[in-house]
Amino acid sequence: MSNYLFSKTAYIKGVQCLKQLYLYKYHYKLQDPLSPETLAKFKGGHDFEDAYRASNFPFAVDIEKIAKNRNAYASLTKKALQKQVADIFEATFVHQDVLVMNDVLTRSSGKWEIQEIKNSSELKPTHIQDIALQYFVTKGVLRKELDAKLILNDGKNGYKILDVTTEVKELQPNIEANIKRFKNILSQNDIPKVTIGNHCEDPYKCSFFGYCHKSL
Numbered sequence: 001m002s003n004y005l006f007s008k009t010a011y012i013k014g015v016q017c018l019k020q021l022y023l024y025k026y027h028y029k030l031q032d033p034l035s036p037e038t039l040a041k042f043k044g045g046h047d048f049e050d051a052y053r054a055s056n057f058p059f060a061v062d063i064e065k066i067a068k069n070r071n072a073y074a075s076l077t078k079k080a081l082q083k084q085v086a087d088i089f090e091a092t093f094v095h096q097d098v099l100v101m102n103d104v105l106t107r108s109s110g111k112w113e114i115q116e117i118k119n120s121s122e123l124k125p126t127h128i129q130d131i132a133l134q135y136f137v138t139k140g141v142l143r144k145e146l147d148a149k150l151i152l153n154d155g156k157n158g159y160k161i162l163d164v165t166t167e168v169k170e171l172q173p174n175i176e177a178n179i180k181r182f183k184n185i186l187s188q189n190d191i192p193k194v195t196i197g198n199h200c201e202d203p204y205k206c207s208f209f210g211y212c213h214k215s216l
């Protein structure tokens with residue numbers, strides 16, 4: 001993958017806890033093993049995403065499928081854009097040392113749109129944080145106006161498409177401030193000191209929960 005300091009996954013971890021961000025970047029192997037429930041949830045998410053993409057963008061270029069390795073994602077995205085490809089899966093961009101991969105980057109009537117697909121029937125604040133970071137990075141590279149849409153599960157084998165462009169635009173100053181804060185934390189030599197608390201399981205159970213709680 002192109003040079004970058006942290007990914008969207010790390011960013012979301014940082015929003016929850018600065019220690020989690022630091023551990024994820026520098027002590028990745030200390031994470032708890034994934035439970036069968038978590039693995040099943042990931043699979044359900046991938047199946048939902050694949051079904052949505054196949055039924056809505058049958059001619060898209062899938063960067064994940066054409067890349068020989070992850071280092072090629074950003075350059076292949078650039079090439080696809082130069083070839084005027086209209087729909088791209090896993091469109092990958094790096095801006096201000098942050099890497100994002102858009103589930104779908106699509107263009108219609110001359111306007112670009114990013115879509116994030118979540119196998120959830122309920123809109124959550126983390127969904128907005130997630131796509132707001134993608135918006136920040138993608139817009140920083142493309143330098144074009146974008147729309148941002150979330151694709152959720154309607155609970156009836158279909159999709160709910162939510163236009164969250166306004167919410168995402170409102171969050172942009174917050175995203176920029178977070179990136180600065182996270183870079184500062186990641187430049188430090190020591191693991192940040194954070195007391196365990198409710199945030200360890202909200203909005204997600206922290207992937208270093210076992211590591212932080214083992215001495216209790």
Ligand code: SF4
Pocket residue numbers: 016017018019020023194195196197199200201206207208209210212213
């Ligand atoms: S378990 Fe809690 S304190 Fe430890 S890294 Fe995770 S969120 Fe932070």
